[in-house]
Amino acid sequence: MRNSARAVQSLALALAIAHSGSAALGPSYGGTLDLGLDALPTTLGPAPARGAGARVLSALVHETLVTLTADGEAMPSLAASWSAAGREWTLRLRPGALFHDGTPITSADVVRSLQRFLRSTSPAGGWLARHVTGLTAADPLRVVITVDEDVHGVLEALAAPAAAITSARGAGAGPFVPTTNTPVQGRLALVQFAHHVRGRPFLDAIAVRIGNGDIAPSSEGPLAATLLLVAEPRGALSSDDARRAVAASVDGADLARHFFPGAVATQSLVPPTLLLAPPAGPRRSRREGNGALTLRVSSDVPMAVSQRVAAQLGGAGFQVAATAASPDETWTVPASVRLISWTPEVAEPLLALEELAALVPGAETDAVRDLLRAAAREADRDRRHVLLLRADAGLRANAVLVPIASVPVGFRARPGVAGVVVDAAGRIRLEDAWLAP
Numbered sequence: 001m002r003n004s005a006r007a008v009q010s011l012a013l014a015l016a017i018a019h020s021g022s023a024a025l026g027p028s029y030g031g032t033l034d035l036g037l038d039a040l041p042t043t044l045g046p047a048p049a050r051g052a053g054a055r056v057l058s059a060l061v062h063e064t065l066v067t068l069t070a071d072g073e074a075m076p077s078l079a080a081s082w083s084a085a086g087r088e089w090t091l092r093l094r095p096g097a098l099f100h101d102g103t104p105i106t107s108a109d110v111v112r113s114l115q116r117f118l119r120s121t122s123p124a125g126g127w128l129a130r131h132v133t134g135l136t137a138a139d140p141l142r143v144v145i146t147v148d149e150d151v152h153g154v155l156e157a158l159a160a161p162a163a164a165i166t167s168a169r170g171a172g173a174g175p176f177v178p179t180t181n182t183p184v185q186g187r188l189a190l191v192q193f194a195h196h197v198r199g200r201p202f203l204d205a206i207a208v209r210i211g212n213g214d215i216a217p218s219s220e221g222p223l224a225a226t227l228l229l230v231a232e233p234r235g236a237l238s239s240d241d242a243r244r245a246v247a248a249s250v251d252g253a254d255l256a257r258h259f260f261p262g263a264v265a266t267q268s269l270v271p272p273t274l275l276l277a278p279p280a281g282p283r284r285s286r287r288e289g290n291g292a293l294t295l296r297v298s299s300d301v302p303m304a305v306s307q308r309v310a311a312q313l314g315g316a317g318f319q320v321a322a323t324a325a326s327p328d329e330t331w332t333v334p335a336s337v338r339l340i341s342w343t344p345e346v347a348e349p350l351l352a353l354e355e356l357a358a359l360v361p362g363a364e365t366d367a368v369r370d371l372l373r374a375a376a377r378e379a380d381r382d383r384r385h386v387l388l389l390r391a392d393a394g395l396r397a398n399a400v401l402v403p404i405a406s407v408p409v410g411f412r413a414r415p416g417v418a419g420v421v422v423d424a425a426g427r428i429r430l431e432d433a434w435l436a437p
Contacts, residue, residue: 027419031435032205036213038300039326040183044172046113046164048122048345051300051327052217052409052426055161055343059427060190060206062164063173063197065091065110066155070222070424072274072348074155078105078165078173078197082155089145089154090138098195101171107137113165114145114158122162123355124346128154151376152384156348159425175201175431186210202419202434214414215428219261221410222273224347224426226266227255227301229309229402230331230338233362236291237336243399246293246337249316250309252404259305262408269356269392269403273424275349277389295322296335309339309404331359341407347424349388350375356395363401368394 037053046062049055065079074082079091097105118129131154134146147154157163166172170181175198176190188208194200207213229250231243252265268277293313297306310320330338344352354372357364368391375387395401409426416436421429 027202027432027434028437029200029202029434030204032207033203033215033417033430033433033435034213035206035208035215035430036211037208038210040186040188040208040210043182044178045170046117046162046166047120049161049427050331050345051298054327055425055427057188057208058161058164059174059423059429060176061172061174061178062161062166064160064163065158065165068156068159068347068424070273072156072424074159078110079158087133087147087150089147091143091145093141093143094197095141097173097197099167099171099173100177100193101167101169103167103169103171105165105167105173106140107143108140109167110143110165111135111137112168114143114163117160117163120162122160122345123358124157124160124351125162126358127351127354128157149377152378153348153350153354153376156346156351159348160346160351162345173197176203176206183208196431198431201431203430206430214417215411215420218410218412219263219408220412221262221408221422222271222424222426223262223264223406224271224273224409224422224424225341225343225407226269226271227252227260227263227305227404227407228269228338228340228342229404230340230360231400231402232334232336232338233398233400235336236293240398242291243402245316246313246318247399247402249318250312250402250404254312255305255308256405259302259308260405260407262410263405266403266406267396268406269395269401270344270349270352270388271406274344274347274352275385275388275392277392292319292321293336294334295320295337295339296330296333297322297324297339298327298330298341299324300327301339301341306339313337343409343426345425347426350384353388353391353395356401360401363395363398365394365397 039053041054044061049058063078066074067077080094082091117125131147133148136144138144175196177193179189190206192201231237237243256263256265310322313320325333345355371387371391375384378384413420419433423429
């Protein structure tokens with residue numbers, strides 16, 4: 001258990017201090033981290049986490065049955081282990097695991113939470129709902145999921161933030177406990193959860209607010225986000241040629257070079273951390289456009305980037321009116337074109353492409369649907385990768401989805417803050433963060 005390891009580590013550290021009188025040389029318990037974010041979600045309940053603030057808080061407050069490694073492989077979290085027999089998946093829960101409200105985590109909680117997930121607006125939940133034919137509690141610590149066919153992605157979908165397991169009263173099981181159910185005046189306080197399944201966090205508390213803090217965004221990190229143009233295939237952009245004119249007017253190499261340190265121009269929708277696509281080729285041939293466009297920009301896209309994109313569209317002959325919206329609203333509010341910094345809900349390439357197909361119906365064709373179905377059924381990882389590359393290309397074919405650049409998702413901590421991790425989903429993990437004395 002990590003608690004035991006930490007106890008031994010703390011004892012060794014105390015002895016070292018007693019003998020040398022020097023400063024601490026390793027992790028220590030205590031302290032409050034000041035966490036500044038650009039925006040906070042209106043609720044802390046499990047939901048598709050779009051935007052950096054929502055992703056960070058979901059990782060602090062909630063826990064899922066599994067998490068994913070950097071390679072997209074499932075690893076235990078609230079589920080201690082699992083096994084597959086034909087079309088049945090059996091997950092065994094960690095004995096003794098607790099929610100924030102002190103109640104034990106049982107298979108009944110898992111079934112109730114996953115039923116919510118399957119009915120939610122989560123693209124991963126919608127994909128899984130199409131395959132699940134049975135969900136039962138075999139005993140207090142065993143859950144059986146039955147699917148209609150042997151497909152890849154069942155376990156991985158359970159890592160979605162919206163698939164977090166909560167108690168009957170809505171309590172989470174993450175490393176930190178919120179003192180209120182919603183942010184108040186742009187602020188939120190969280191305290192350490194001593195009974196977290198991976199052990200007590202080192203920090204005593206985290207003070208969350210909008211603005212600057214001990215941790216800030218950085219251009220040094222994995223290329224875990226994609227800057228996307230999403231063109232509405234109606235009105236001025238109802239033809240493929242009109243949408244291709246929009247795509248050709250935006251210079252991803254220019255944006256990456258001047259406005260996104262560490263970014264690279266891309267022709268792939270899925271970040272290269274998930275799907276190793278061929279390098280970007282030459283820039284698309286520029287075409288003259290015309291007509292008025294409404295450009296809706298996600299609030300987590302830097303203003304300098306959105307201004308440059310608007311200028312490039314204007315230079316190609318379009319009349320552009322740009323407005324900002326929240327990361328959630330940007331996908332749904334009416335607009336000719338949307339500019340979005342997209343990080344997949346689940347850091348797994350099949351589910352990432354399924355997410356885009358669900359969020360942007362006009363991009364999917366029968367051929368793309370067939371490729372995604374074939375990829376889900378393909379057991380060989382390399383052959384699945386080839387099918388997914390073809391599906392990625394298919395989603396881009398009609399210029400409804402236009403990738404501009406692969407963008408780093410990273411964070412830098414002030415001196416004295418250590419142990420901050422960014423996972424494959426681009427989320428800050430603070431359960432192992434600590435403050436130097």
